[in-house]
Amino acid sequence: xxxxxxxxxxxxxxxxxxxxxxxxxxDSDPFHPTKNIHGVIQMGLAENQLxxxxxxxxxxxNPKASICTPQGSNDFKDISNYQDYHGLPEFxxxxxRFMEKVRGNxxxxxxxxxxxxxxxxxAHETLAFCLADPGEAFLVPTPYYPGYDRDLRWRTSIQLxxxxxxxxxxxxxxxxxxxxxxxKAQEANIKVKGLILNNPSNPLGTVLDRDTLRDAMSFISExxxxxICDEIYSATVFNEPDFISIAEIAEExxxxxxxxxxxxxxxxxKDLGFPGFRxxxxxxxxxxxxNCARKMSSFGLVSTQTQHLIASMLSDDTFVxxxxxxxAKRLAExxxxxxxxxxxxxxxxxxxxxxxxxxxxxxxxLKEPTFEAEMELWHxxxxxxxxxxxPGASFHCLEPGWxxxxxxxxxxxxxxxxxxxxxxxxxxxxxxxxxxxRKQCKRSKLELSLSFRRLDEFMMTPRTLSSPxxxxxxxxxxxx
Amino acid sequence: xxxxxxxxxxxxxxxxxxxDENPYNESYNPSGVIQMGLAENQVxxxxxEEYLEKHSEATNWGNKSCGFRENALFQDYHGLLSFxxxxxxxxxxxxxxRVKFSPERLVxxxxxxxxxxxxxxxxxxxGDALLIPTPYYPGFDRDLRWRTGVKIxxIKCDSSNNFEITPESLEAAYNEAVxxxxxxRGVLITNPSNPLGSTIKRSVLEEILEFVTRKNIHLISDEIYSxxxxxxxxxxxxxxxxxxxxxxxxxxxxxxxxxxKDLGLPGFRxxxxxxxxxxxxTTARxxxxxxxxxxQTQQLLASMLSDKEFTxxYIKINRERLRKRYEMIIDGLRxxxxxxxxxxxxxxxxxxxxxxLxxxxxxHELDLWKxxxxxxxxxxxPGSSCHCSEPGWxxxxxxxxxxxxxxxxxxxIHDFMEKRxxxx
Numbered sequence: 078x079x080x081x082x083x084x085x086x087x088x089x090x091x092x093x094x095x096x097x098x099x100x101x102x103x104d105s106d107p108f109h110p111t112k113n114i115h116g117v118i119q120m121g122l123a124e125n126q127l128x129x130x131x132x133x134x135x136x137x138x139n140p141k142a143s144i145c146t147p148q149g150s151n152d153f154k155d156i157s158n159y160q161d162y163h164g165l166p167e168f169x170x171x172x173x174r175f176m177e178k179v180r181g182n183x184x185x186x187x188x189x190x191x192x193x194x195x196x197x198x199x200a201h202e203t204l205a206f207c208l209a210d211p212g213e214a215f216l217v218p219t220p221y222y223p224g225y226d227r228d229l230r231w232r233t234s235i236q237l238x239x240x241x242x243x244x245x246x247x248x249x250x251x252x253x254x255x256x257x258x259x260x261k262a263q264e265a266n267i268k269v270k271g272l273i274l275n276n277p278s279n280p281l282g283t284v285l286d287r288d289t290l291r292d293a294m295s296f297i298s299e300x301x302x303x304x305i306c307d308e309i310y311s312a313t314v315f316n317e318p319d320f321i322s323i324a325e326i327a328e329e330x331x332x333x334x335x336x337x338x339x340x341x342x343x344x345x346x347k348d349l350g351f352p353g354f355r356x357x358x359x360x361x362x363x364x365x366x367x368n369c370a371r372k373m374s375s376f377g378l379v380s381t382q383t384q385h386l387i388a389s390m391l392s393d394d395t396f397v398x399x400x401x402x403x404x405a406k407r408l409a410e411x412x413x414x415x416x417x418x419x420x421x422x423x424x425x426x427x428x429x430x431x432x433x434x435x436x437x438x439x440x441x442x443l444k445e446p447t448f449e450a451e452m453e454l455w456h457x458x459x460x461x462x463x464x465x466x467x468p469g470a471s472f473h474c475l476e477p478g479w480x481x482x483x484x485x486x487x488x489x490x491x492x493x494x495x496x497x498x499x500x501x502x503x504x505x506x507x508x509x510x511x512x513x514x515r516k517q518c519k520r521s522k523l524e525l526s527l528s529f530r531r532l533d534e535f536m537m538t539p540r541t542l543s544s545p546x547x548x549x550x551x552x553x554x555x556x557x
Numbered sequence: 558x559x560x561x562x563x564x565x566x567x568x569x570x571x572x573x574x575x576x577d578e579n580p581y582n583e584s585y586n587p588s589g590v591i592q593m594g595l596a597e598n599q600v601x602x603x604x605x606e607e608y609l610e611k612h613s614e615a616t617n618w619g620n621k622s623c624g625f626r627e628n629a630l631f632q633d634y635h636g637l638l639s640f641x642x643x644x645x646x647x648x649x650x651x652x653x654x655r656v657k658f659s660p661e662r663l664v665x666x667x668x669x670x671x672x673x674x675x676x677x678x679x680x681x682x683x684g685d686a687l688l689i690p691t692p693y694y695p696g697f698d699r700d701l702r703w704r705t706g707v708k709i710x711x712i713k714c715d716s717s718n719n720f721e722i723t724p725e726s727l728e729a730a731y732n733e734a735v736x737x738x739x740x741x742r743g744v745l746i747t748n749p750s751n752p753l754g755s756t757i758k759r760s761v762l763e764e765i766l767e768f769v770t771r772k773n774i775h776l777i778s779d780e781i782y783s784x785x786x787x788x789x790x791x792x793x794x795x796x797x798x799x800x801x802x803x804x805x806x807x808x809x810x811x812x813x814x815x816x817x818k819d820l821g822l823p824g825f826r827x828x829x830x831x832x833x834x835x836x837x838x839t840t841a842r843x844x845x846x847x848x849x850x851x852x853q854t855q856q857l858l859a860s861m862l863s864d865k866e867f868t869x870x871y872i873k874i875n876r877e878r879l880r881k882r883y884e885m886i887i888d889g890l891r892x893x894x895x896x897x898x899x900x901x902x903x904x905x906x907x908x909x910x911x912x913x914l915x916x917x918x919x920x921h922e923l924d925l926w927k928x929x930x931x932x933x934x935x936x937x938x939p940g941s942s943c944h945c946s947e948p949g950w951x952x953x954x955x956x957x958x959x960x961x962x963x964x965x966x967x968x969x970i971h972d973f974m975e976k977r978x979x980x981x
Contacts, residue, residue, distance in 0.1 A: 078571070081836060082742075085679040125767040129626040136625055145617040145857055150609050154602050160823035195667055195848040196632075202847055206704055232678055232844070344701030352632035354669070373704070376671045380851035381824030 089231035091223065098456065099465040108463070110490060121465040123433045124486035125313065125350040127407040128400060131199060135396050140545060142389035143390060156381045162374050164193050169382035171391035172358060176343060179312045184324040186404055192370045193384075194357035195377025197309050197344035201228040203373045204340055204359060207272040207366050208303050209235045214257050215305070216240050217273045218250045219397070220280055220436075220472035220479070225539045226274070227404045236424055238262055238269070244438075247427060248281055250274075250458030252292045259300060271338075272296070277310040277320065279435050280472050280481035282412075282429025284314060290326045295428060305340050312348035312401055315409035316430035335364035345387065348404075354383045374379065408433070408485060411492070415484045418496035422503040426482075433485035437466070442506055451477040461532055462502045499534030559769075560593030569594070569695070571927070572936040581934070583961065591966045594936040596904045597957035598785065598821040600878040601907055604871050605820065606863060631852040637664035643862035644829055648814060650783045650868055656796040657794060658831060664841040665855070667826040669781050673700045673745075673850040676811055676830060679840050680775045681707045681742035687777075688712050688730045688744045690722045691818035692943035692950070694751045701745070710734045710741070713946050716909070720753055721899060722746070722761055727768045743775030743809075744768070749782040749902030752943050752952035754883075756902050759793045766798060766806070775809045784872055786902035787880035799833065807833035816858070818904060819875065822972040825854045840951050879904070879956060882963070886955045889967030892976040904956035905946060908937070911949025913977065921950040933973045935966055 080086075099121055107115035140146035144153045156443055159165060171189035176186050194200035209215065211234035217225060218240040240258040242248040255272070262269045274293060285293075299303045305325035312321040323341060327333045341360040341502075346352035356379050361367045391397060416426055416435060427436040432548045445452040448470050455468040458480075469479035484492060572594055581589035629636065640662035648658050666672040681687060683706030689697060699706060712730040712767040714720040727744070734741045744765060748757040759766075769776045778795040786792035799807045811832040817823035827850055832838045862868055879930055886906055887897055899906040914921045919941045926939040928950075940950035 081679055081840065082682045082685075084682075085836070085840045090840070094841065125629060126626070126630070129629075132629070133625050142619075143617055146613050147610065147611055150613070153606060153609060157822045157824045158597065158599070160817070195671075196846075227846075232847075312816045337775075346632070351629045353629050355632075355849050355851050372699075375668075375699075376674055376704075377667050377848040378826050380667075380826050380854040382854050382857065383851040386853065389882065 084232055089227060091227040091231075093245055094223075094471065098498055099459050102459045102463075105466040106204060106463075108491065108494075110488075115463065116495075117459065117463045118498075119465050119486065120482045120484070120495060121467045122486050123347065123468060124352065125347055125404075125408075125433050126486050127350075127411065128404045129350060131396075131400055131403060132390075135390060135393070139389060139393070142386050144385060152385065156385050160378070162371055162378060163192070164191070164379065165381060165384045165388060167388040167392070168379070171388045172343075175391040175397060176311075176358075176360070176424050178401065179348070180320065180322045180324065184322060184328060185326070190277070190360055190362070190367050190547075192359040192361070192367060193374045193377070193379045194359055194370075196346060196352070196355045197307065197342050198224065198228050198356040198357065199355075199377035200342045200344070200357040200359045201305075201307070202231075202233060203370050203377070204305055204342065204366075205229045205233040205235050206373060207231070207316050207369045208305075208340075209234065213268045214238050214262055215271045215273050216255065216262070216269060218254070218275075220248070220474035221273075222279045223471050224277060229273075236267060238267065238479045239473055240272075241476075244476055245481070248283075248436075250285065250289050250293065252296065255293070255296045257320075259296075271305055273305045273307065274323070275307040275309075276323070277308075277314060277431035278295065279310065279432060280434060280469075281427055282432035282434055282466070283427065284320050284431050287321055287326075290323060291329070291332045292319060294323075294326050294332050295412060297338055297383060301335075301338070303338045303340065304423045305342060307342040307348050309342065309344045310432050311343070312404065314406055314431040315405040315412065318430065320431065325473075334388060336420070337366075339365060345464060351526070354387070356383060356387060410482050411489075413416075413481075414489070415496070418493075419499065422500050424499070424503060434481050434483045437480045437482050438478065439480055442475075442503070443478050446477055448477045452480075455480070456500070462498050464498060536548065567576070569938060571941045572930045572938070575930050575934075575936075576936045578978065579934075581962065581965075583965075587965075588934065590930065590934045590936055591962060591969075592936050592957065593954045593966060594938045594952075595957050596818065596954050597823065598818055598875070598879075598904050599958070600821075600882060600956050601871065601875040604665050604874055605861075606920050608871075610859065612864070628852050628856050632849070632853075634665075634842050634849060636663070636850065637852065637855045637859055639859040639863065640850075641665070643859045644814075646832070646865070647862045647868055648783075650865070650872060651789075651799060651819070653789045654765045656794060656800045657798070662831055662833070662838055664830040664832070664838060664845055665850045666828040666830060667848040667850055668781065668823075669813050670696065670700050670828070671699070671807060671826075671845075672813045672815070672830045673777070673779065674705065674827040674963070675841055675844050675848070676777055676813065676837075677701045677705045677707050678844065679837055680777075680811075680971070681705065683707065685740045685742045686710045686734050688727070688734070688741060690720075690726070690746060690750075692720070692752050692904050692940055692945035695938075695942045697945075707742075708739060710737075710739065710742070711946075715947055716898075716950075719755075720750075720907075722757070724764050724768060725763065731772060741772065743773055743777060743842075745777040746795075747779040747781070748795070749780075749786055751782065751903060752905060752938065752940075753898055753907050754900030754903040754905050754952075755898065756792045759798065762793060762795055762798045766810075769809055770806045771782060773809075775811065777811050778811060781813065781815045781818050783814070784875065785879055785904060787876055787883065788901070789872075789876065791901050792862070798833075804833065809834070811837060817841065818937060819914055820871075825858070825933050826850060827854065827858060833853075835848075853874040868918040882955050882960075884952065885960070885963060886967065889964075890970065893967070893971040894978070895970070895974065898950075905952050905954040907952045908953050909949060910951055911947065916951050917948050919948050923947075926951070929973070933969050935969060 103117040103119050106116045108118040140148040143149050169191040173186040173188040214236040240254050327339050339362045343358040345356040359370050425438045467481040563670040576590045576592050577591045581591040641663045645660045686708040712726050814829045816827040830841050894907050939951040
């Protein structure tokens with residue numbers, strides 16, 4: 078039998094993680110409000126389904142935006158023929174304007190710096206190809222979106238090194254942690270090429286404050302490394318404090334010495350709820366990176382049919398303003414409902430103001446402060462409580478007991494049922510176990526790389542691979 | 558900055574710039590440069606448009622309240638089942654129903670560009686090589702090599718036997734790689750061929766299959782022009798050869814397809830990989846996360862391509878129109894004293910101007926090319942950009958313009974040749 082490449086046969090695709098058990102459970106027994114009321118509720122998918130009614134209404138009222146309608150079909154030929162990797166000018170213009178609106182018009186974006194990609198998934202990989210060589214590394218604060226492991230490393234052969242954030246200060250990113258991570262890389266002889274920030278953060282659901290952004294900016298300037306800011310959740314901010322984009326800091330001359338190091342990743346998958354449309358965007362302040370990324374975008378352009386629809390939708394100012402407003406309101410309501418529901422049974426979550434999820438603290442429910450215990454609790458939640466939530470270990474959280482729970486991918490009633498199940502479970506658990514004294518389970522910094530490797534081994538426990546024909550694994554969806 | 562970023566544009570960009578700066582337009586700029594370097598298919602658009610007019614409900618989200626939502630949320634890298642079924646069926650129809658394709662083996666990618674790169678990542682390690690017959694599509698240099706670090710070693714074909722691939726040329730390429738200490742992982746053929754505009758004979762396909770089996774390497778068959786063969790029976794797919802031998806050794810074969818040429822929809826970024834190898838299917842599917850087809854576009858095409866009456870009709874009309882266009886250009890060139898390789902597929906012809914060269918060198922070919930671009934005002938593609946080992950050949954596209962524009966182009970060529978024969 079002919080061999081495949083190393084990339085094809087390694088685990089870089091990320092699907093061998095035991096994290097997928099929750100998805101398998103969901104796929105084999107999915108909740109349905111009438112047909113399967115006792116099924117597993119999907120709370121592991123960061124999708125935004127709260128405002129489709131608004132979008133649907135717009136689509137119905139704007140038939141010209143679709144090239145398949147009688148009103149829009151005149152555009153069919155030109156649109157379907159257009160394969161220029163610059164992208165339709167109206168598409169780039171409308172995306173630039175939309176990004177500005179999301180940032181309260183505090184910054185300006187140049188449409189000529191907008192480069193398309195196959196979703197944010199493609200954007201991250203493209204930037205990794207542009208900015209780093211095999212073996213080189215990016216720093217990324219923990220906990221972070223699991224997809225980064227695949228997106229940034231698989232085909233590029235670059236490394237991701239953690240910048241440890243701890244619950245003791247609400248997982249805030251500190252200058253000290255950045256310096257530690259950088260130093261660690263130096264000691265291991267690994268060349269660091271950049272820092273990745275996800276703001277608002279998945280899984281934390283929080284935004285970075287101005288001081289932290291400035292710190293990050295001064296750090297990368299000092300080390301002369303790149304800064305990639307993934308702002309995919311920028312329009313999901315629903316409460317104070319306001320979202321501050323790296324674009325604002327980039328305009329502060331005193332802090333930002335070299336704009337050539339700054340790159341933004343964006344997508345319409347979360348803010349608008351269009352993951353299927355694969356609209357990924359790279360915005361770079363660096364001309365050479367724009368040129369290179371644009372050439373690479375040939376490998377993942379946005380369908381012109383979709384570019385055309387998006388251009389139309391996002392240049393409708395009235396609609397966009399109404400949407401952004403309403404979306405924030407509904408997310409606030411939803412998150413409020415959920416976190417109050419959790420608080421009723423004494424479950425705290427990190428105080429978040431953005432994103433489509435809560436970062437839930439279940440440390441009290443662990444039998445002991447270990448990842449094994451976290452895994453055990455997680456399996457219990459899947460099999461008994463019948464909720465697919467995501468364990469902190471899958472986000473490379475260095476402290477066990479944290480879980481990400483998504484709340485925007487279901488209707489109100491389903492959310493209530495989920496809360497009821499959580500209530501019942503917590504009450505039962507409280508009855509069964511005395512709360513153990515919470516031992517500090519912080520890793521000493523010296524042990525960091527070793528423990529991280531141990532964690533990786535733990536995550537790679539042999540499991541049955543999802544069959545190619547099943548719809549089970551979360552990475553089946555381009556982004557979770 | 559990293560090593561990857563140094564991607565240098567090929568010299569043929571001059572021709573494109575000349576076109577961009579001075580594009581032909583029948584009314585506004587009748588003396589502008591005519592674009593004959595772009596292999597686009599615009600001859601059958603009316604057939605598509607007519608279909609859309611009659612079926613807007615089906616191709617749009619319609620009035621179903623959850624139609625849009627479900628579609629916008631669908632990001633499963635398996636792709637819409639309805640779309641895969643429709644693509645499989647379309648591919649079967651193009652092959653005259655002589656072979657079956659299973660939707661389960663279809664992996665979706667944003668264009669054939671992505672499909673070819675993806676397969677290269679899966680089948681070869683950096684530093685390894687794929688063997689490709691020359692002349693070949695210039696885009697392969699970027700698509701197969703740039704980010705993958707994989708090399709291309711040419712299988713040299715020449716006009717002595719109409720550029721046919723021979724067992725000797727295959728062996729020679731393989732040995733060349735071995736002598737350079739390069740590990741060969743596969744052969745990539747384009748069938749029908751770009752830039753030759755001809756299909757590969759069944760016997761040659763069998764020889765290629767025998768070769769890759771003997772060497773224990775892969776075979777990628779890029780069949781992007783399969784629906785652009787002028788007659789259904791002239792095109793033989795590698796799938797048919799496999800079918801005839803009971804799918805023996807099929808696990809080393811992978812087919813690439815796209816709707817950019819046959820349907821003339823390059824903007825929609827619709828590519829597929831069809832692999833007979835389970836591991837490749839699984840891995841390719843995972844990798845396709847970087848390059849999925851917009852679910853909006855999958856939905857439109859699922860609808861369109863599952864309408865068998867429409868697709869049968871489209872395929873038939875498209876073949877006829879391309880054949881007619883081909884005959885028109887061949888005829889016009891012949892009257893100008895120019896011969897082309899005998900073609901039977903594609904959106905272009907492979908024109909022989911070698912007897913116009915003072916010396917048979919690449920430099921002289923490029924000089925002649927610059928003259929054609931700047932004086933005759935036609936952007937055509939020089940054979941050297943396709944790595945042709947013999948100077949003097951040019952690829953000329955004929956399906957990306959109206960008949961009237963083609964007539965103008967042919968007149969210019971005629972005038973140019975007349976002048977040349979007067980001077981010579």
